Amino acid sequence: MMYALADCNNFYASCERVFDPKLVNKPVIVLSNNDGCVVARSQEAKQVGIQMGQPVFECRDIIRSHAVIVRSSNYALYEDMSRRVVSAILHFIPDVEIYSIDEAFCDLAPMAGRDFDKLCREIRSAVLQWTGIPVSIGIGSTKTLAKIANRVAKRDASTDAVYRFPCDVNESRRVLSETRVEDVWGIGRRWGRRFRQLGVQSALDLAQMPPSIVRSHFNVTAMQTGMELAGVRCHELEAAPAPRRTLVRSRSFGEAVKRWDEMYQAIASHATRAAEKLRLEGGVAGRLSVFIQTNRFRQDQPQHCVSGSCELMPSTNTTPVLVEHASSIGRQLWKPGHAYKKAGVMLSEITFGEMQGALFSSRDDAHDARLMEVLDRINMTMGSGTLHPAATGRHQRTGFMRQEHCSPRYTTRWSELPKVI
Amino acid sequence: MPDVCKAISGAPAVRCPLLMARVEAGFPSPADDYVERALDLNEELIARPAATFFLRVSGCSMEGAGIHDGDLLIVDRSISPAPNMVIVAVVDGEFTVKRLRQSSAGFMLEAAHPNYPPISIGPDTEIRAWGVVTWVIHRTC
CATH class of the missing domain: 3.30.1490.100 (DNA polymerase, Y-family, little finger domain)
Known part of the structure; x- marks a missing residue:
């Protein structure tokens, strides 16, 4: 059993770049509804020190001094590009769970016998060519490990954006010990603080904590996260989203x-x-x-x-x-x-x-x-x-929306198509 | 064939009824035996919806190739550009439509209008291919 998590890099900023090539290699940020906070940053924008979720008035100075390009969120465009990314992935893998607008879990089981690393590189390059959106792909035996592998793929340039969670015990321990507990999928800052009080600092510490203890301090969800880190599969692919209740x-x-x-x-x-x-x-x-x-x-x-x-x-x-x-x-x-x-x-x-x-x-x-x-x-x-x-x-x-820097709806409106000379 | 129109624009493909004649009383239409699905232009023009984008032409640099101001281009990014194809490229941060040519001097972007000299693609020019133009839709009336 093996899962892959494909995660679009700086998704909203990348979407803006596909249709406005002037933004390539420049710091770009995308603002939330009402132009309130920063919800996406290009790599260059991260490097000049703009934080995720930062209110835009707080970074006015950085925006000015580094000529940061500001865009209002253009959800019509992002939704359409998200659909394209997923359908490109579906071209290679039949079972895909759309986890969010910029993340999809893939079940690699039907592809057994193939070189997963090579397959994921093919997917990455097809998504990039077809849609212009760069994705990073993490591969792991559980969804939680795939998520960790994805972090490595994103952060470590030597992986070339595709990383498989190691089978080797020492190697896998190293990766888990380098992941802070609050950065584990589903843990977050609040639980992270409580884990740290219990002496659990890293993903490795959590993986090694007995499940019953995790459960007694937290709940079943946290216990399953710990088990998934240890390689025990608790979460299946949810191909069709559960019917919503609200x-x-x-x-x-x-x-x-x-x-x-x-x-x-x-x-x-x-x-x-x-x-x-x-x-x-x-x-x-x-x-x-x-x-x-x-x-x-x-x-x-x-x-x-x-x-x-x-x-x-x-x-x-x-x-x-x-x-x-x-x-x-x-x-x-x-x-x-x-x-x-x-x-x-x-x-x-x-x-x-x-x-x-x-x-x-x-x-x-x-x-x-x-x-x-x-x-x-x-x-x-x-x-x-x-x-x-x-x-x-x-x-x-x-x-009601303040959207002063919105790009055209390039892919969903005939009147707003990109212009070509 | 997936729902191409949906994949492209988010709008549902126009659904045409399979049985046209209403049977209320009397005889069914003899034509019902010959019913076929109505033609869908998306099927003919768009091989790969996820990779296909529409762009609007501005200017006359490709008039000689039948691409006019205001025309609609269907661009498939999944096709890798090869010499003699009409492509959309990015030159100095702008989209441009030109024919890709290869000569002993290297690659260049060739216009189809006497007023526009070819743009050679050298190591010092910032040019990237964006996609391949598969169809041009031109309004004639």
Whole structure:
């Protein structure tokens, strides 16, 4: 049994570079929604000292002095490039689990008999040629070891971006001892601190800790992580993501919201996007919640963080129904005189498959379903937000998001294709 | 064949019904026996969706090769550039479409317009191939 983890290097920054060759070899950073924090850095940007997650106002000086190129996040582009990377990998390996927008686990078992190192190098070079995105690949007998091998592939230039976790005992101990416990997949900073208090400093220490002890101090997940480090497989490839149980759409406001009509638009827009995603996945929701929050970093201002929810009877994925419920909950939560920083809509009690009709529904379900199908088709072909409830306001793309440095949607809009002279 | 249109643009391929005639009463249409799938241009023009990108032409440097201002280029990055292919290259940080030529002097990018001299690819020029142009879509009316 062998797994490979393919991880795109500096994914968002790499996507920007594919379509804007001027960015090659230059420090590039990509900002979060609302241009708040740094969410991706090119290698050059890391070298000039910009930190991951750093608020952009903190690095203004570095940006200026090193001529760092700044981009707002362009998720339409990143999603499309992510899909391309995965489909390039699928050309070589049939079983792939999409772990995140820039990481995919591959099951190498069906490729038994082949030279895995060579295969992964072929994959890396095909992904780079086809999509322009550089990936690093780590190979290991468990997903956790593949993840560790991937770290080595990324950090050690001599691996040429592909590294197989060593079979040799001494060699494997060396690699594990060079990995800090908090850097192990699934451990993180908080558990890392507690592990260190127990004398566990490295991945090797964790691998050598008896599973029952890990479990008694932490939980089953931590125990499995320790076992995986020792080569015992606990996590299988999840080829199809587990059907989701909740779906959240939320966003911080670029500028604090003080008027109900603005809040109403935001809530309606979140409900609209959540409904769209729910239909895409073929589910219906039985419960809808809304939350609104003021800025907790501004304790000088009056604080108000509340949420409310309602049952959806029958379960539904119809946009107007969800917008109506969301806005009526929002209306009840809203308190004038506050500066709200964030709002969101959560759909839960989601079920898939047969839709349960309500005996005494006042709505025509078949009609709703047809209407939503037309809506989705138009939004998919003409771009999301082309048709939207009037309640969501007019300028969806720029309405609430501050995105001053956004690149064109090069691969998903006919009007924004790259220009070639 | 995978859902090519989906892979390219995120939009679903337009689905055409397999049975065109509705059977409510009376006789089924005799044409139903001859139903075939409607033609999908993606299938014909795009061999490898993951590696295929669309670019828009700006300028007239390739007019002699039938590539005009405003044309749509279908570019397949999975094809390795070879002499005489029309390619998209990066010259000084800009995309340019030219024909790749090889001579005794080495490789060069050749325009198809008298006003544009060829660009030779030397050790001191910063030129990279980006992809190979497989099709040109030109509007005639």
